[in-house]
Amino acid sequence: MSAREVYLASDPINAEIAKDLLAGHGIEAHVRNQYLWGGMGDLPANVYPAVWVDNDRDYGAARQLIEAFERGPVRRGRPWDCPDCGERLDAQFDRCWNCQAARPDAP
Numbered sequence: 001m002s003a004r005e006v007y008l009a010s011d012p013i014n015a016e017i018a019k020d021l022l023a024g025h026g027i028e029a030h031v032r033n034q035y036l037w038g039g040m041g042d043l044p045a046n047v048y049p050a051v052w053v054d055n056d057r058d059y060g061a062a063r064q065l066i067e068a069f070e071r072g073p074v075r076r077g078r079p080w081d082c083p084d085c086g087e088r089l090d091a092q093f094d095r096c097w098n099c100q101a102a103r104p105d106a107p
Contacts, residue, residue, distance in 0.1 A: 006062040007051040015049035021069055027062050028054040
């Protein structure tokens with residue numbers, strides 16, 4: 001059982017989000033270099049935070065989750081207009097950001 005890098009993040013926040021995503025799927029992981037990121041510009045270029053799976057047998061499943069994370073949220077359908085305030089919203093939202101009204105066709 002050995003650790004293996006699964007994701008090189010752009011910043012510590014994205015590294016923690018990715019680590020938490022993996023943990024939510026039962027994959028133990030940790031972040032390395034999260035504190036070195038603050039030295040960008042003064043340290044060598046490779047100081048980006050990285051997420052490592054604790055067990056290399058989890059690498060394949062972790063990569064699939066990370067690839068989905070990198071693609072971002074799936075957009076369903078078309079943009080919609082809030083029935084309460086008329087705000088135009090992107091398809092991925094189930095509630096209006098402006099007035100919190102539910103999308104009429106939300107599950």
